[in-house]
Amino acid sequence: MVHGADGSVATLCLDLDTTKALKGVVDSDAANLRSKLSACGVTFVEDFSPSGGRHLYIPLQERLNASEARELVEALALTAASLDPSPHQNVTDGCIRVPGSAHKSGGHQVLITPLSQAYNVLRNRNPAASIAALRTALAPELARNHALRARQAKTATAQGTAAAHMLQINAGSETALRRTARTGVYDAARYKSPSEARMAVLNHFSACGWTLAQVQNELTGQFPGLAALYGSIEKQNRLLGQEWAKAQTWTQKSDPRERRGKYASINNTSPTQPTGGAPNLSSAAIHQLVNDLENVLYAVLDHRLKDRGREGLSLRFLIRALLAYMRTKETDVLDVGCRTLAAAMGKHHVTIARLLPALVDASEGMLTKVADARHKAADVYLIQLPEQYQQLARELTWRKGKIYSIRPVFRVLGDISALVYEAIERDRHSPTSAEIIRSSGMSRSAVEKALVVMEGLGMIYRDGRRWRISATANLRALAERLGAIEDYQAHISRNRRERAAWHAYLDRFVEVRVDESDLFDPEREEHWTPPDDAALWLAA
Structure with missing residues (x-):
């Protein structure tokens, strides 16, 4: 039995099961877990079963209550696909087959760790400091499970079992x-x-x-x-x-996109090609324009939008998303749809549709709508540097780094964390907490909470009174551990389904061109000669 009479745990039991993944995955997971545990100073005992599964046992000096043990094992399960957390999810009946036990398929559990070393590990056991180091290393997975539980608690029903609940948590939006x-x-x-x-x-x-x-x-x-x-x-x-x-x-x-229909639409909705006038901006000119617009954004627009509360926060990220799209596509004329912007920002497309007109009004000429959406084409916007800000943009120094909308990791951590991270990443010097509060325009409690969370995840660190970006932090890997990549992929899939349904609806009203040759083939004899009266009389 894994749990004691009071539900506490003296040994964490990691069950790598071949019913959850292939043997090759079990071996890979075992190697990764060994590396992770050793890096945290955690000692363990390992065995394998005739079916190809493996068990890792982590003995503890101080017993953990059932919820703490379950939390750690479920966090480890997010890093190992074959890890079955169920022994720690059932306080009354959770059990595991120990080394030397007979296996149901024949044979016995075989101890891998040398006997003397296993005896030493079980005798000395792991101190609380080692388990604390493991908990620190699993901070992204622990945060992900907490967020998923909070989300699932809103929709969970009384009939759902704990196993089904955990399966839903682990599966998430994974295809x-x-x-x-x-x-x-x-x-x-x-x-x-x-x-x-x-x-x-x-x-x-x-x-x-x-x-x-x-x-x-x-x-x-x-x-x-x-x-x-x-x-x-x-x-x-x-x-x-x-x-x-x-x-x-x-x-x-x-x-x-490679398919071509036989008939072309009579109502052509493709954008018209320019026939003259000013030439398109060069790539270098676009990047210079984006840099100037960023100066105006940080110096003027951010400070005006921060007074609009939650809407202002969303507007600040919307203009960032448009500037990032502008730099990527190297154009000042944007025809990006609401769903594309929604996926980039982690918002609903209806929210984006509501925010775009508000941003046009608040940008003071920086963003201008030049064409309405028609058929499958989105609204067209022009981004330019207003005349009243041209001198200001030239006097300010361009900032280092790139501008982003919402990077996947901040779909989990939130907009405030994204702004705080940007303030540290793109500031001309490493800022203090007071400088971040002043530049971001957010409350002290919100900024300090975001700093604590990101410091716990290893994204930033404090150097005296100043905050710096951790050079070893990999935001994409962290986003995968937090489940943000799965959420982003689910958002993209949902957009594709909705866009396909909308296009199918529009296609019902599209007229097609039918050529005369499709109605009549001159080489085919289609004239019908009626029989004469004599033939009809004989047939009767």
């Missing part, structure tokens, strides 16, 4: 193919073999715009299940390049 890539477990009713399953996964990644290098990178990262579907490293090295080429060919053939 079936991503789950296959993570665990190696696939739907046998849909895919007849591992070959078909991994081709489906590769097709999915190709359609999402991945490169072969990115896929190879994640085989030892967040998607070890895809590597396990190959069976061996030799087979993986031999087939991955060929199968990726097939996936790219299939994706290009099935891309709806």
